Amino acid sequence: MKILIAEDEPILIRTIEVRLKKDGHELCLACDGQQAIDKIADFSPDMIITDIMMPYASGLEIISYTRQQPGKRTPIIILSSMGQEDVVLEAFKLGADDYITKPFSPNELSVRVRRLLAS
Amino acid sequence: MSITSIFSAFFQYGLWLYSIVLLLSYLLIAIFAIIEIRRYLRSASFTDYSILASSPQAPGISILAPAYNEGATIVDNVRSLLSIHYRNLELIVINDGSKDDCLQKLIDAYHLKKIDFFVKRSIPTKDVRGVYKSTNPVFHKLIVVDKVNGGKADALNVGINVSSKGYIVCIDVDCIIEQDALLKMAKPFLDTTGSRVIASGGVVRIANSCEIRNGRLVKVHLPDTFLPRAQTLEYIRAFLLGRMAWSRINALLLISGAFGAFDKEIVIACGGYNHATVGEDMELVVRMRRYMEEKKIPYKVTYIPDPLCWTEAPSSYKILGRQRNRWTRGTIETLSMHKKMCLNPNYHILGMLSYPYWLLFELMAPLVEFAGLICMLIAALLGYIDWPMFFSLLGFILSFGILYSIFAILMEVLTYNQYNKSSDILKLVLTAILEPFIFHPFVVWSAIRGNIDLLRKKNSWGEMSRQGFAGKKTNANA
Amino acid sequence: MRLVLLYSPALVPQPHLLLIAMAAMVGVLLLITIFILIYLVRRRKHEKKLEDWRDQLIGTLQRTIFFEDDGNAPATIPLTFKTSRSLKHPGFRQLLIDELIQGKKSLTGTAAANLVLLFNQLGLSRFSLQKLNSRRWHIKARGIQELAVMEQRQLVTRIYRLTNAHHELVRMEAQSAIVQLYGFEGLRFLDIINTPISEWQQITLLRLLARMPGIQPGKIANWLSSGNDSVRIFALKLVAEHHLHQLHDQVIPCLHHPHPDVRMQTVRCLKEIYTDATSDAMIQIYAAQNIHCRLAILDVLGAIGAPDNGIFLSQRLAEGDDLLKLGAARALIQMGDLGQKHLDDFPLSAEYPWNEIFQQAKTEQTA
Numbered sequence: 001m002k003i004l005i006a007e008d009e010p011i012l013i014r015t016i017e018v019r020l021k022k023d024g025h026e027l028c029l030a031c032d033g034q035q036a037i038d039k040i041a042d043f044s045p046d047m048i049i050t051d052i053m054m055p056y057a058s059g060l061e062i063i064s065y066t067r068q069q070p071g072k073r074t075p076i077i078i079l080s081s082m083g084q085e086d087v088v089l090e091a092f093k094l095g096a097d098d099y100i101t102k103p104f105s106p107n108e109l110s111v112r113v114r115r116l117l118a119s
Numbered sequence: 120m121s122i123t124s125i126f127s128a129f130f131q132y133g134l135w136l137y138s139i140v141l142l143l144s145y146l147l148i149a150i151f152a153i154i155e156i157r158r159y160l161r162s163a164s165f166t167d168y169s170i171l172a173s174s175p176q177a178p179g180i181s182i183l184a185p186a187y188n189e190g191a192t193i194v195d196n197v198r199s200l201l202s203i204h205y206r207n208l209e210l211i212v213i214n215d216g217s218k219d220d221c222l223q224k225l226i227d228a229y230h231l232k233k234i235d236f237f238v239k240r241s242i243p244t245k246d247v248r249g250v251y252k253s254t255n256p257v258f259h260k261l262i263v264v265d266k267v268n269g270g271k272a273d274a275l276n277v278g279i280n281v282s283s284k285g286y287i288v289c290i291d292v293d294c295i296i297e298q299d300a301l302l303k304m305a306k307p308f309l310d311t312t313g314s315r316v317i318a319s320g321g322v323v324r325i326a327n328s329c330e331i332r333n334g335r336l337v338k339v340h341l342p343d344t345f346l347p348r349a350q351t352l353e354y355i356r357a358f359l360l361g362r363m364a365w366s367r368i369n370a371l372l373l374i375s376g377a378f379g380a381f382d383k384e385i386v387i388a389c390g391g392y393n394h395a396t397v398g399e400d401m402e403l404v405v406r407m408r409r410y411m412e413e414k415k416i417p418y419k420v421t422y423i424p425d426p427l428c429w430t431e432a433p434s435s436y437k438i439l440g441r442q443r444n445r446w447t448r449g450t451i452e453t454l455s456m457h458k459k460m461c462l463n464p465n466y467h468i469l470g471m472l473s474y475p476y477w478l479l480f481e482l483m484a485p486l487v488e489f490a491g492l493i494c495m496l497i498a499a500l501l502g503y504i505d506w507p508m509f510f511s512l513l514g515f516i517l518s519f520g521i522l523y524s525i526f527a528i529l530m531e532v533l534t535y536n537q538y539n540k541s542s543d544i545l546k547l548v549l550t551a552i553l554e555p556f557i558f559h560p561f562v563v564w565s566a567i568r569g570n571i572d573l574l575r576k577k578n579s580w581g582e583m584s585r586q587g588f589a590g591k592k593t594n595a596n597a
Numbered sequence: 598m599r600l601v602l603l604y605s606p607a608l609v610p611q612p613h614l615l616l617i618a619m620a621a622m623v624g625v626l627l628l629i630t631i632f633i634l635i636y637l638v639r640r641r642k643h644e645k646k647l648e649d650w651r652d653q654l655i656g657t658l659q660r661t662i663f664f665e666d667d668g669n670a671p672a673t674i675p676l677t678f679k680t681s682r683s684l685k686h687p688g689f690r691q692l693l694i695d696e697l698i699q700g701k702k703s704l705t706g707t708a709a710a711n712l713v714l715l716f717n718q719l720g721l722s723r724f725s726l727q728k729l730n731s732r733r734w735h736i737k738a739r740g741i742q743e744l745a746v747m748e749q750r751q752l753v754t755r756i757y758r759l760t761n762a763h764h765e766l767v768r769m770e771a772q773s774a775i776v777q778l779y780g781f782e783g784l785r786f787l788d789i790i791n792t793p794i795s796e797w798q799q800i801t802l803l804r805l806l807a808r809m810p811g812i813q814p815g816k817i818a819n820w821l822s823s824g825n826d827s828v829r830i831f832a833l834k835l836v837a838e839h840h841l842h843q844l845h846d847q848v849i850p851c852l853h854h855p856h857p858d859v860r861m862q863t864v865r866c867l868k869e870i871y872t873d874a875t876s877d878a879m880i881q882i883y884a885a886q887n888i889h890c891r892l893a894i895l896d897v898l899g900a901i902g903a904p905d906n907g908i909f910l911s912q913r914l915a916e917g918d919d920l921l922k923l924g925a926a927r928a929l930i931q932m933g934d935l936g937q938k939h940l941d942d943f944p945l946s947a948e949y950p951w952n953e954i955f956q957q958a959k960t961e962q963t964a
Contacts, residue, residue, distance in 0.1 A: 011658065011700050015708070018659050033202070034333060053172060053204045055298060056333055064257045082173040082206065083807075094256065105706030106662065161735035162766060165742050167702075167801075176800045176834065235956040239919045310797035312827070384889075511612035511619070518622040525626050532633050539641070541634050548630050 001117055002026045004045035006036035006062060007079065008054050012102075016049065016079075019106040020113065033057025037065050045074060047117060049109075052080040052087070060094055067095040075116045079104060134491055138516075141480055145523055151364035156424050156534055159363075163425075168302035171309075172204045178308065179207040179284030180301055180380070184292035185274035186212055190219035192334070194228040196292050199334030201260060205301040210261050211278045212292060216268025225263050230254045238264075242276040242391035245269035250281065271376070272392035272399040279383060279391055288380045289400075291430060295326060295336050296378070300427035304380045307421040314417035317382045317407050320366075320374035321422075322358040324537065325351040326429035336429050341543040346439060348550050349558035350432040356527040359424060359534070366422035370473040372408070374420070376400030378428035385410065396456070398449015405457050412466045426535055440565045447569025450482050485566035517555050524551035643688075650692050653680060658696055661715045662708045674715050684719065694721055698746045716747045729755055734764040741767070745774030753778055760786050769798050776802055780809035787820055793827040802831070803838055812839050818847045829854070830862045837866040845870050852882050857890060864893040868900050876903050892924045899928030904935050911939040919950055926958035 003025045007013045017027055028043040030036035034056035040048070048066060052059035063076055075097045080087070083101035091099055098112055171177045182200060186193055193212075200210050214222045225231060236250035244266070251263040266277050275289055286308060290296060300321065308316045327347035330338040342348045365371040379400065389406045392399045404420065411418040433439040454461075454477060461478065463470040499509040528547050531537065538544065657680050666672040683689040694716070701712045716722065725747070728740025741759060744752055756778075759771035775783035784802070794802075806812075812835070820832035821844070829851065836844050848870065851863040860882070867875050879894045886894065895913065898906050906928070913925035929936035940958075945951050 009699075009703060011696065012703050014655060014659060015662055015700075015704065018663060022663075054202075056198075056202055056335060058202060058257075061257050064255065080173075081169060084173065084175050084206070087173075087206070090256065103701075103703050103705045103709065105704065106708050107706060161733075164735055165739045165770070170801055170804050174800050174804060176796070176803060235953070235960040237919070237923060237950060237953040237957045239923075306797060308796075309800065310795045312793040312795050507612045511615040514619045515615045515622075518619045518626070522622045522626045522629075525629050529629050529633055532636060536640070539637060541637055544630075544633055544637065 001046040002028065002043060003047045003049060003113070004028045004030065004036060004039055004043055006030045006033065006048065006050035006054060006059065008032055008051065012079075015106055016109065019110050023110055023114065025113075031055075033059070033062060036062050040066060040069070040074075047075045047077070047113065049077045049079055049113070052078060052082055052091070060091060063091065063094040063096050077109075077112060077116065079109070134487070137479075137487060141484070142519060144476070144480060145519075148360055148364040149523070149526060151367045152360040152530070155363045155367035155422075156359070156530070159424055160534065163303075166306070168299055168306070169204075171302045171305060172299075173206060175206070177205070177207050178286055178305060179209075180205060180286045180288055180305065181278070181282035181284040181383075182208065182210045182288045182290060182301075183275055183278030183282065184210065184212045184290050185215050185271050185278070186217065186221055186292045187215045187268070187271075187274075188217045188219045188221060189292055190217065190221040190224050192293055193221050194224055195334035197225065197229070197261065197334075200290075200292075200296060201258065202298060202335075203296060203301055204298050205305075207284070208260050208301065209282070209284060211264060211281055212261070213264045213266060213274040213278050213281075215266060215270070215274040222263070222265055226251065229258050229261055229263075231261075231263055236281070238277070238280050241280050241387045244273050244276045244280065247277060247281075270394055272394040272396075275399075276391040279386060282383060285383055286380055287383050287386065288378070289376065290428070291377045293431065294323070294377050295331065295334065295429040297336075297425075297427045300378075303423050303425055303427060307419075307423070308380070308382070311419060311421075314419050315382070315385075315411075316419045316421055317385045317411060318374055318404055319380045319421045319423060320362065320371065321378040321380075321427045322362075322424055323354060323375050323377045323428045323430050324426045325354060325432045327351075327432055327434060329429065339537045341538050341540075341546055342432070342434075344434060345550065345553070345557070346436065347432045347434050348546065349554050350439075352524055352527065352547060352550050352554065353558075354432075355531050356524060359530050360527055362422050363424055365473070366420065368468065368472075369419050370468045371420045371422060372405055372469075372473045372477055373401045374404050374422075375428075377430050379404075381407070393456075396449055396452035397445045398453050401449055402453040402456060405453055408469050409457060409460060409466065412469055424534065426537060436561060440561070440568070443562050443565035444569040444572060447482070447485075447566040448573045450477070451570065451573050454478055454482060485563040486570065488563055489567055520555055520559075521551050524554065646688070647692060650683065650689050651696075653683065654693060654696055657693075657715075658700060658712075661711050662700065662704065664711045664714070665707075672714060674711065674718060687724075690721065690724060693719075694725065694743055697721075698743060701746050713748050722747070722749050722752065725749070726752060726755065729759070734762075734767050737762070737764075737767050738770040741770040741774045745777040748778065750778050765792075768792075769795075769801075772798070773801050773805060776805050781806060781811045781813055781816075784816070787823070787828050787831070790828065791825060793825065794831055795827075799827070799831045799834060803834060806835070807838070812841070814841050814844055817841065818844055821847050821851060826854075826856050826859055829859050833859075833862045833866040837869040840869055842870045842872070845872050845875070849874075849878050852878055857887055860886065861890050861893060864890060864897055868893075868897045871897065871901050873903075876901055876906050880906070880909050888918055888921065891921055895921065895924035895928050899924075899931040902932050902936075904932065907932060907935055907939050910936070911943060914940075914943050914951065919954065922951065923954045923958065926954050927961065930958045930962045 003020055005013060005016050005027060007016065008031050013029055013031065017029065020027055028039055028045060030039050032055040036050060037057055048062065050059040050062050059078055059080065066074055066076060076095065077098045077100060078091045078096045079100050079102065081102040088099050097116055100109060100112065184200065189196065197210070197212060212225065230253050231251040232254050233249045234252050238247050238250065246267045248265040248267065251265070253259065253261055262281060264277055264281055266274065279287060288301065288304060304319050304321060307319045325342060325347055326336065327342040328340045329336055330340065342351055362371060376399065385407050386403070389410045393402050396402045408420065433442055454474070460466045460470040461474050495509060498504045499506055525548060528544065528551065532544070538547065657676060661674050664674050697712050697716050701709050722744065725740045725743035728736045731737055737759065741756055744756060753775065756771050756774050759767055760775065762768045762771060772786055817832050817835050820828050823829050823832070833848065833851065836848060848863060848866055851859055854860055864879065876898060879897060883891060883894050898910060910925045910929050914922055916922055916925065926940060929939050940946060940955050943951065946955060
């Protein structure tokens with residue numbers, strides 16, 4: 001499956017990349033929000049994993065943009081250090097499918113990705 | 120003693136004393152600046168600012184951004200401000216009766232709708248025509264206020280009235296603010312015990328010739344042309360050395376209008392920004408400090424040396440002249456409004472050091488300098504002093520000035536190192552050498568004109584046209 | 598730089614002395630310029646080296662993060678010969694420590710445990726420990742942070758001593774470190790501390806405690822009656838954050854504390870743990886509070902939404918301050934139809950500013 005990862009922390013983006021490649025996914029990396037939005041059209045991902053706080057555009061903007069696109073509904077996982085209730089609720093209201101707070105386990109992320117893609 | 124000899128003695132000894140005190144003050148400023156920057160950088164080296172970004176305990180901040188005829192860049196500017204890393208934030212853009220399509224552009228870009236909003240008039244202002252919020256929850260932090268034109272001070276006061284948070288950050292809407300700027304600006308308000316931090320200033324850097332993408336600074340470059348480059352050097356001296364030193368002894372009188380954070384409660388208690396002066400930014404800080412002194416409440420005004428705010432500097436002598444003219448008038452007006460504090464021990468360091476220093480060595484210096492130079496020239500022409508003496512004195516002073524600028528460049532390299540190419544450093548050194556002959560005389564002359572204009576009761580900003588961030592703009596799709 | 602000229606034969610040095618001074622300054626100026634240029638060259642080289650080291654470490658870190666212990670022998674994360682050799686270099690070691698810490702802060706589970714495993718395997722704790730002996734406070738503080746993040750509990754005694762350090766920031770880092778290592782137990786220092794805890798420090802500690810089990814309501818109850826106001830405020834924040842309803846009755850007396858910040862925090866805390874008794878306690882103290890506290894009380898009454906508060910709230914609509922009117926209107930709106938009736942029955946509801954205030958409160962509710 002094709003997964004777009006939007007994350008500005010180098011060690012995390014690499015960790016996620018290694019873990020999900022191991023699961024056999026094709027990955028596209030974006031290190032800021034605007035890059036992620038640009039790549040959604042080009043890459044047509046089957047899933048998006050995005051941080052919230054990123055340069056240029058936030059993860060919430062990415063959710064909102066994705067949900068406005070016609071066609072298939074792309075599952076979105078939020079991966080963020082902001083774990084407060086109101087932020088989580090806002091993300092779900094905008095259309096996120098799952099929310100993982102940092103610090104996180106790469107193995108857990110892998111399982112959640114698999115589960116979401118299966119459903 | 121005859122009048123002539125009294126005048127001569129005053130001239131000789133007075134100027135000599137003035138010079139010595141001024142040069143010593145520069146040395147002290149350099150020393151205090153080093154101590155304060157070192158303390159700050161060491162503290163910042165192990166501080167995790169991201170804690171504040173996601174904490175529900177983080178204090179609420181309202182960014183106030185007055186906008187007048189900013190239609191060309193407002194959408195990008197607001198987009199950039201909305202991506203600032205801070206949770207408990209509201210961005211209030213105040214459209215100050217723009218004649219262009221500034222408001223309509225915002226309405227279209229951010230799906231704004233006029234809402235029912237009660238504006239409490241904590242501070243009297245011109246009328247508010249409407250308050251707008253976005254129908255898109257992604258932009259829920261944005262509030263746009265449309266008001267009758269009343270000037271920057273009035274626009275900021277409207278912003279204060281509309282704000283629902285405890286702290287306000289006042290910026291120029293076309294400034295580029297770093298994404299973690301608020302995290303750094305908020306910290307002093309939180310980690311000071313024993314006294315109340317009422318205001319915090321940030322360093323303003325020159326964005327001319329820098330690469331800008333979607334309203335965000337991507338790469339720093341030294342300005343291509345001499346005038347902005349000279350201002351770069353001047354800003355480094357003023358911000359990295361001057362303000363850090365004053366902040367060290369809690370005697371800072373001025374926070375830049377382009378970027379400053381304030382305790383809203385104190386701002387309102389003081390009556391907000393004053394539109395009777397063109398130096399409303401300085402006047403507010405002085406009034407806030409005075410208020411705290413009079414109430415005998417321990418307080419601080421802090422300063423952050425990190426490059427958090429980037430602005431376009433005037434690139435023509437005409438616009439630069441207007442700016443410096445206005446700054447001079449603002450300083451005179453502010454000092455005049457608060458002359459009660461001068462050498463008044465009730466105001467402690469504010470009255471006994473900050474005010475007199477600003478009066479003598481910031482305000483009067485261009486006048487003293489100009490008068491001193493003319494008199495020395497006349498004295499040399501008339502044979503009262505010989506030319507070798509004249510030139511050696513001049514050379515001594517120029518060398519000190521250039522050395523001070525080189526020292527400022529050294530501080531910049533050792534701390535933030537924004538201009539890290541050897542060619543840039545050499546350009547800055549050359550600028551430092553040329554500055555006393557080209558840039559500085561112009562600035563002095565503008566300051567003198569500011570004095571004259573104030574005497575002639577001129578009280579406008581003048582037109583501060585901008586050409587946008589000229590230089591290396593990158594295409595978003597590149 | 599201001600140009601100021603003067604002349605006095607008695608005071609001003611002779612031209613040749615001025616020329617000597619000028620020459621000296623020009624010399625210093627040239628030296629500084631040369632120093633800057635050399636410094637830049639060296640710094641660029643250093644940055645290039647760091648970049649190369651970072652590239653070198655990518656593989657090591659990924660192998661560490663995804664390391665799987667086969668259980669047969671003591672777990673040892675394999676390192677390349679190049680990495681092992683580079684470890685001799687202090688700069689490389691520090692970079693590795695920084696990367697391990699960055700990773701540890703962002704990851705949990707096996708990945709995080711492996712990072713600690715590598716830190717221990719390479720004996721990096723002794724380098725962090727050396728920092729504790731430094732005279733420079735920021736180096737000490739850095740060392741404390743490294744040891745805490747990398748879970749070096751065996752060194753807790755050394756860290757604990759620094760909770761009484763002379764430098765405030767070192768003390769704070771030591772306090773945070775103890776909490777990081779021992780969770781709630783690490784807050785023992787609150788029993789005896791007599792210096793104020795800054796808001797920043799409170800935010801840091803709350804964040805560290807957010808994911809930790811073992812909250813002890815009994816201890817928090819003691820801190821609620823601490824003589825140190827900042828400890829009280831911190832305790833109130835803990836109660837609020839962890840929704841410790843069982844401490845409601847211990848929190849109520851704080852409403853009468855002489856310090857307005859304590860009272861304010863108490864009101865905020867009660868919003869998270871309110872009971873039937875909360876409204877009356879708030880209403881009792883309302884009149885004696887400053888505007889900020891009053892607004893907070895109105896907010897809490899709105900959240901409680903008890904019908905009995907309707908009369909009190911509608912009386913508040915006549916407050917002098919418009920923000921209080923708005924606060925009362927918001928609270929009434931949250932009560933539903935009964936609150937709405939109070940607004941409609943208010944005699945001045947059609948007049949300014951009430952008309953605008955009520956309209957805003959209604960719009961906010963429906964948004």
